[in-house]
Amino acid sequence: MSDAASPSDAALLRRYAAGDAEAAQLLLDRLAPRLYRLALRLLADPAEAEDIVQEAMLRLWQIAPDWQPGAAQPATWVYRVAMNLATDRLRRRRSVALDAVAEPADDAPAPLQAMLDADRERALEAALAQLPDRQRTAVVLRHLEGLSNPEIAALMEIGVEAVESLTARGKRRLAELLAPRRADLGYES
Amino acid sequence: MTDRKTDKQLTPPDALDALLDRAAARMPDPLPDRLRARLLSEALAQMPPPARPASASRGAGSLARLWRALGGAPGLAGLTTAGFAGLWIGAMPPEPVAGLSAALWQGAALVGPDPGGWTADTPAGFEDDPLLALLEAD
Known part of the structure; x- marks a missing residue:
């Protein structure tokens, strides 16, 4: 009934494993945009985000024939894969200094407020790029992706208290990193 | 302008929350078309082949299995023909075959084994064989 109207991710994955190409498309359109957005927010690099999505989806297709029903939701599973892949890349990447961020061009035609927002x-x-990996992941998932603490705990495979601690410390560190630029960013005269 | 004035009045944590909220509300970049095409192509390449459709006679059980074991209609036709041919040969044997049978039976009677013909002299060198002596004593 509801399965036919709006099949679950797990049902689509089973259909894919049985050779249903339509299920592949449906599942792809359901999961890939979210993965891309997450990877983009964690890495701030479109090319790297594309790599992450491609690798995470490939792993999902490969595990489809052996998928155990009831073990985990495919979305949660592939989200975790993407998150781990992004974290690995972050660890390899040299951190970007906050002062090295390009200033907006002076002759940009955008209005002042838009320039300020940008x-x-x-x-x-x-500043997010400066955070330790786990703090950054927790802050992105909580404050940019809008996931609940229990959802983040499941994804990061840690307790809810640990999530709360990571997000709190992450936000404190963000505030410290942004403080020297408070005037530039229009928070002080 | 108003926004800027309000921001100035915020304590840093509030300003940070506002910044995070704005970033979260920003329209996410859509999935690039070429990436979607690549992902779909990869998905189809990895997809297991479709399951074979169930046979129409699958529910027929043992009869269906027997039918398949016999080779279907051609197999059954061959089997029936062979059966009738066997019956025909058994009931009405052709003349040359009947004559051959009689000759064989007669020949068999003529070559019946004569037990006397099977006795033989003791082979040379075995005259004193104790085993032969024992057999002859019987």
Whole structure:
């Protein structure tokens, strides 16, 4: 009934494993945009985000024939794979200094507020890049992806208290990183 | 302008929350079309082959299995023909075959074994064989 109207991810994965190409498309359109957004927010690099999505989806297709019903939701599983792959890349990447973030061009035609917003966004992105991996992941999942603490705990395979601690410490560190630029970002005269 | 003025009044943690909220509300970049095409192509390449459709006679059980074991209609036709041919040969044997049978039976009677013909002299060198002596004593 409801399965036919809106099949679950697990049902689509079973259909894919049975050779149903339509199920592959449906599952892809359901999961890939979310994975891409997550990878983009964690890595702030479209090319790397594409690699992450491709690798995570490939692993999902490969495990489809052996998928155990009831073990985990495919979305949670593939989200975790993408998150781990992104974390690995972050560890390998040299951290970007906050001061190295490009300033908006002076001759940009955008209105002042839009320029200010863009500048703040870039500063936030750079500050996020400075956070330790687990703090960054927790902050992105909680505050940008809007996941609940229990959901994040399941994804990161840690307790809810640990998630709360990571997000709190992450936000404190973000505030410290952004403080020197408070005036640039329009928070002080 | 108003926004900027409000931001100035915020304590840093509030400003950070506002910054995070704005970033979360920003329209996420859509999945690039070429990436979607690549992902789909990979998905189809990895996809196991479709399961074979169930046979129409699957529910027929043992009869269906017997039918398949006999080779279907051609197998059954061959089997029936062979059966009738066997019956025909048994009931109405052709003349040359009947004559051959009689000759064989007669020949068999003529070559009946004569027990006397099977006795033989003791082979040379075995005259004093104790085993032969024992047999002859019987």
